[in-house]
Amino acid sequence: MMSKLTIITRLARQISQLTVNRTSILTHSYSTDVQHSIPKRGDAETIGSSRDQVGYKSLSSFAKKPIGGEHKPQVGENVSRKDKISFLVNTLLDLKDSKEAVYGALDAWVAWEQNFPIGSLKQVLLKLEKEQQWHRIVQVIKWMLSKGQGNTMGTYEQLIKSLDMDHRAKEAHEFWNKKIGSDLHSVPWRLCSLMISVYYRNHMLEDLIKLFKGLEAFDRKPPDKSIVQKVADTYEVLGFLDQKDRLLEKYKDLFTGTWDGSPKGSRRSRPQREEKQPREH
Numbered sequence: 001m002m003s004k005l006t007i008i009t010r011l012a013r014q015i016s017q018l019t020v021n022r023t024s025i026l027t028h029s030y031s032t033d034v035q036h037s038i039p040k041r042g043d044a045e046t047i048g049s050s051r052d053q054v055g056y057k058s059l060s061s062f063a064k065k066p067i068g069g070e071h072k073p074q075v076g077e078n079v080s081r082k083d084k085i086s087f088l089v090n091t092l093l094d095l096k097d098s099k100e101a102v103y104g105a106l107d108a109w110v111a112w113e114q115n116f117p118i119g120s121l122k123q124v125l126l127k128l129e130k131e132q133q134w135h136r137i138v139q140v141i142k143w144m145l146s147k148g149q150g151n152t153m154g155t156y157e158q159l160i161k162s163l164d165m166d167h168r169a170k171e172a173h174e175f176w177n178k179k180i181g182s183d184l185h186s187v188p189w190r191l192c193s194l195m196i197s198v199y200y201r202n203h204m205l206e207d208l209i210k211l212f213k214g215l216e217a218f219d220r221k222p223p224d225k226s227i228v229q230k231v232a233d234t235y236e237v238l239g240f241l242d243q244k245d246r247l248l249e250k251y252k253d254l255f256t257g258t259w260d261g262s263p264k265g266s267r268r269s270r271p272q273r274e275e276k277q278p279r280e281h
Contacts (some may be wrong), residue, residue: 084109085120088129092136102139116149127159134165155182157191160198169202181211185218193227200230208234225254 088109095101104149110117128137144150156179163172176195180187194217199208212231222228228251235244
């Protein structure tokens with residue numbers, strides 16, 4: 001197993017190779033600037049001072065980071081965002097299934113960035129999802145969260161989905177309870193529906209009923225019949241036929257196509273009142 005230091009050194013070397021030509025061009029340009037920046041007249045101290053100032057500006061644009069006792073140029077500004085994303089995706093796909101290796105690669109990749117590249121990482125996650133790399137997605141998102149980044153419902157949704165696809169429903173349930181489940185009045189229905197589906201597919205029936213009742217406690221109405229059907233099926237499997245019948249009666253409008261997601265009678269009553277008004281001639 002490669003150590004974190006070895007991974008970082010290897011990544012730094014590979015990234016540097018991506019920009020060797022660009023660096024050569026910039027270095028040549030810098031040398032030309034130095035020649036034009038040195039005064040033609042003046043004592044040795046003035047000339048030395050001019051060189052130091054120009055050299056300092058150049059080193060600032062090629063900031064170096066110590067890795068393993070060596071110095072590598074910062075290449076973040078010399079590599080396109082697309083190349084960085086592709087490089088990281090390929091690196092993650094080539095790594096063995098090791099948390100230490102994945103975290104080390106991610107640490108090395110962001111080490112070249114001045115700001116945490118959350119936008120680029122989201123693109124990386126989308127590419128990994130297209131490859132159905134669910135286990136790797138879980139590792140990347142957990143690494144992001146460990147850095148205090150990506151704490152959004154969108155990231156949570158992607159993590160729960162990936163955990164489910166990676167056959168880790170219990171872990172998805174634990175994450176839900178820890179980060180999301182205590183605030184059901186504001187959790188998007190899209191995410192709630194996903195969690196209900198996770199419970200449904202993995203036969204975690206008591207958890208499914210508990211979640212749905214928690215949503216109802218906040219007077220939140222399901223937006224589509226598939227959610228109600230899953231709850232009804234769960235009641236039937238558990239032997240609660242009376243509760244199933246009451247549920248289907250309560251949300252029957254969803255199955256007849258008249259439910260619009262609004263409180264009962266709010267919008268449906270308006271056309272009826274309008275029909276009673278005399279028509280103008």
